[in-house]
Amino acid sequence: MEEVSTGSDSDYSSSWISWFLSSKGNEYFCEVDEDFILDRFNLTGLNNEVANYAQALDLITDNLDDDIQDELRGSLDVQARLLYGLIHARWIVTQRGLQKMLDKYKRADFGRCPRVLCTSQPLLPLGLTDLPYEKSVKLFCARCEDIYSPKSTRHGSIDGAYFGTTFAHLMGIVWGSLGCVPKGGGGDVMGNVVRVVEMARVGRERERERERVGAERERERVGAAEQAGGADEYRPKIYGFQLHETARLQRWQEAMRDRQIGRLEKFEVGSRG
Structure with missing residues (x-):
């Protein structure tokens, strides 16, 4: 999905991360601390996501052997971008990130x-x-x-x-x-993170029940009511859990939508009669 741009030899004179961040189109990224990248615990599982993982990591950390840079530079750049992006996603949910x-x-x-x-x-x-x-x-x-x-x-x-x-x-x-x-x-950042996760877990069972009830309602909708109920709605989640306060607001929004759908159903019945 990401555009791949190539650079001249002078582009690689600085660190790979500096070159990557300065490339056009990468303004959304922030710099990941080197100690975070070098801690292999933070990279757990990424070797299954990235081809040539070891060499891509060496390229990111500027430890790639000069002997193989020329022949693999193009393909390794693509894999290094992927690896840095996946590391970046983990980094930005840490306190420093x-x-x-x-x-x-x-x-x-x-x-x-x-x-x-x-x-x-x-x-x-x-x-x-x-x-x-x-x-x-x-x-x-x-x-x-x-x-x-x-x-x-x-x-x-x-x-x-x-x-x-x-x-x-x-x-x-x-x-x-x-x-x-x-x-x-910012206060107690990590304390806030713990509270966020706990809030999300509290709302998980309620979210499952809401999805079950929503699925039953969806099967009952017909005509214009079915079209009105088919609109997509973005649902914020943290680590896969829907936020509790947001879930309550969305339940209210869905209740209002269901009320309007009921009106549409009554209108359809009346117009057919």
């Missing part, structure tokens, strides 16, 4: 919400899936809680897995508000 992304958010590096009533709310990058090669990156507005496509085609081609499904929502909770505005310097 969140802080770096907060700095970019405050500068509106990811753009602003196009919705008029959101009054130019800064956006955050978001993946619709944590699996690579499935969905491109989207932008999440914490005010209207909707998602948008990047304006630039360069940014629109970035794989959404490089940011993941959790980061944007974890950012808002960690910094104390959905608007991602830090209060008192």
Whole structure:
């Protein structure tokens, strides 16, 4: 999904990460600390996702043997981009990664919400899936809680897995508000993370019940009511769990939609009679 650009020999004179971050279209990424990359625990499982994993990692950390750089440079660049992107998704949900992304958010590096009533709310990058090669990156507005496509085609081609499904929502909770505005310097960041996960777990069973009831209602809808109920709605989740407060709001929204669907059903019955 990500555009691949090649560089001249001079481009590689600095570190690979510096070259990657300075390349056009990579403005959404932040720099991952080297000690995070070198800690193999943080990379668990990525060897199954990336071909030539060891060499790609050596390229990222500037340890690749000069003897094989020329013959494998092109293919390794592609794999190194994939590996860095997947590492990046893990990095930005750590305390230091969140802080770096907060700095970019405050500068509106990811753009602003196009919705008029959101009054130019800064956006955050978001993946619709944590699996690579499935969905491109989207932008999440914490005010209207909707998602948008990047304006630039360069940014629109970035794989959404490089940011993941959790980061944007974890950012808002960690910094104390959905608007991602830090209060008192962020407070107990890791304590907030623990509370977020606990909140998500509390809402999981309720979410399953809501999905079960929703599936039953969906089977009963016909005609215009079926079309009205088929609209997609983005559901914020952290580590796969739907946020409790958000789930309650969405249940209210769905109740209002179901009420309107009921009116449509009555209208259809009346018009047929």
